[in-house]
Amino acid sequence: MTTLVPEVHRLTGHDVARARRERRRRRALVTGVLGVLVVVVYATSLMVGQTFYGPGEVWAVLRGETVPGASFTVGELRLPRASMAVLTGAAFGLAGVTFQTMLRNPLASPDVIGISSGASAAAVVALVVLELSSTATSVVAILAALATALMIYALAFKDGVVGSRLILIGIGVAAMLDSVVAYVIVRAAQWDLQVAMRWLTGSLNNATWDQVAPLAIAVVVAAPVLLSQARALELLQHGDDSAASLGVPVERTRLLCICTAVVLIAFATAASGPIAFVAFLAGPIAARVVGPGGSLMVPAALVGALLVLTADLAGQFAFDARYPVGVITGVLGAPYLVYLLVRTHRSGGSL
Amino acid sequence: MTDTHSLEVRGVTLGYADRTVVEDLDLALAPGRITCIVGANACGKSTVLRSMARLLKPRGGQVVLDGHDLHALPTKQVARTLGLLPQSPVAPEGIVVADLVARGRHPHQGALARWTREDDEAVAEALELTGTAEIAERSVDELSGGQRQRVWIAMVLAQQTDLLLLDEPTTFLDVAHQVEVLDLLTDLNRARGTTIAMVLHDLNLAARYADRLVALRAGRLHAAGDPADVLTADVVREVFGMESQVVPDPVSGRPIVLPIGRHHVRPTAVSGTAAGVSAASAAGS
């Protein structure tokens, strides 16, 4: 062991505390900036559109006054849409980062392992084959997502659940369910393209308050649950054994987190369809921006909200055609994977 | 000085999915001393250690900590008393050494995770003891194997437990680092009275550093006691299926196992086995 010369400064508790506080400050700062950005883009999406409404008018509508023209456009169209964007983005971001942390793999996103596919499959069957109402369809979608998650968990259970097996079985289940979705959509050739798109890639068109409300409740209930497990999740990253020896109730934590994350995904998918890649990207982007060593929950939720808000704005106004939000976020997936490749190549090996 | 705790397994049967690895085993750790567990591959040494670390629930028998069933105690209390360094710990990408070591304080922090003076002092001490203070701000990914292992040990040290279980802490380390780690653990034991149990695959290091040596064979206890008593040519043959000569090593006086293979064996070594040992020990001690 290194023998220290007495004159050399020995590391004290003070030094450790100071370094830690500095790191925490930096993380808090970045998270704050993210929050501000979300507010800014939210406000922008309320103002921008076919008709531009200035901040004053928007503020008036928000306060409950009746402003001719703006009350409808901002109050009934843009406000629910933007709110849904924030809520689904936060929900997908939180669920995504939870899964990625728990399964210790940045590629293990809930939309890749079949849960959103379950919701979509049930939804298209409910809409096309059973011709249920849209509220009933949402309920069906939520139940289906939960059932799918349960089925995947049960199939992966063999003397305990191992992450890799869960992921692979999820991929298999996703393939099955995706084929069901494709079949139903194609068979219903007279189907409204809009609705089909929504269930295939996610769209915020025709967002209404009664779609936003259940999602808002779900987020308000589920988010604190996940946040309370943040520390345990951090420790789970070290491997089940290390985490258990540090006093984390591993199976219980995992079960709680999976259930909560699935609930978030289910409600979000029921509201807007499976917005591609938000759950996948939010966590890694947050990690890059905020840095390692702390909980990624809040940053991931903010990044998710930001992604969906910005993508929806871009989808509506940036191009000649109107694209649903899921297509925009989906297109980001490929460049992100390329970016991962390039960055790793440069840094010489480790992810 | 820490309170000495007693940890033992009584009549324990352990296994995974379809196979039983350990059957009806009794094993007690010597409180305040260093116990090393050795045995051939797949004899159950890691399994026993994991059951003592509360990672594996026994199918039969009990794991007892201070007279209480280990599985009946509250998780955090166990985590404050018992620390484990598993075989291949995983570090999240990009984490800094000081943060990783700080994670070891989790069992001592309540639900609100407030950082107290005590926590910071523990982390600082752990970094100092393992000689990782200079690399405290570096990313764990960039470290060498030896440095990384020291950082993991620092994390377990920060947990400040009275009992420390280590599963093959010296694998992947070169011999200098192996000795460094074992010396560090010995310091800990001498200075604080920490009870240490390790699974080691290197017989000779185990013999040198153990106060108590335990040899397992096919899931059962084969021999336990003082290294000089346990490590004999007969035991080595029975546990490892290998012929050997056991002599006291001139550096520490502890037994050292000299394997006898099919080549490079002098005729005198084989024929006068028993005589050779007594002659050597008479000369060496």
Add this chain to the structure above:
Amino acid sequence: MTTLSVDRASTPTATSRRSASARASWVMGGLVLLVLAGVASVAFGVRSVGLDEIVGGVLGSTDTIGEAAVAKRVPRTVLAMLVGAALAVSGAVMQGVTRNPLADPGILGVTTGAALFVVAGIAFFGLASPTSYIWVAIAGAALAASFVYAVGSLGRGGATPLKLALAGAASSAAFTSLISAILLPRIDVMDSFRFWQIGGVGGAQTEKTLQVLPFLAVGALLSLATARGLNSLALGDDLARGLGEHVGRTRLLAAVGAVTLAGAATAVAGPIGFVGLAVPHLCRLLVGVDHRWLLPFSAVLGAALLTTADVVGRLVARPAEVDVGIVTALLGAPVFIAIVRRQKVRAL
């Protein structure tokens, strides 16, 4: 001095003990199955036909509606057989090249990549001839395979089965989104694409089949030529080199063969998944891991299975048809899950 008796672990598979005659009989069985499947494919379908109509239709006469229906089934059957064989061999080769039991052109995103390139070709370059689709599909398949392999190799441990599957799934999702992005403003292309996307041999025509034949032949030849090399590769790169194998060259040739087969099959029948995964595993159980037997047997069994899946698709939802890609997904995914459950976790 005691001589140590080394406990030799019992040979895991019966490969060495499998005699050539046992394997030959399995292949014979496969061929019989193939013939039966072919007959069933011609005889059964959405429209029920009588025996004389079957005979007449096969021989080429189209006097009655029944005979015409049968006549249409012939090229469909041929295509199903070719595509099934191609995908099965492609999957077997991919599993050998990546040493990954979960490799399959669908799972690794290769078929989706091929689809993306076809769509891009149609939308941006106005490609129209099936031959150009095939070339473009093969290029897309090759690029997708390289991309997925590169992404799957990131991080510690290299390209483990788990990471490859994840990389494939993520890339597939990305490619699908790109396809949607390209197609959304082009309603004209979208409809025909949606049908093609499911994966079906319903629109088979003899001309199209003839055009894809040379590509399939090249892919098959390349794959078969590397069969011995794949046997060595299975031992690990270092060991293979020590045995005198040109590891890089073998891998490249095999990959080109696999990608050509997958690309060509996708160009003509759309992305069909799980055939490349399930068939080689089944064949390994029966014939062993020697690729010189495995590849041909996979071709035979793949052809038989896909043809059967097509027949099932035609019968199960009369008068509508369930496209064969859906059937293979619904039947193949449980097989995939069963394989995953059987694997030791460390191997994943």
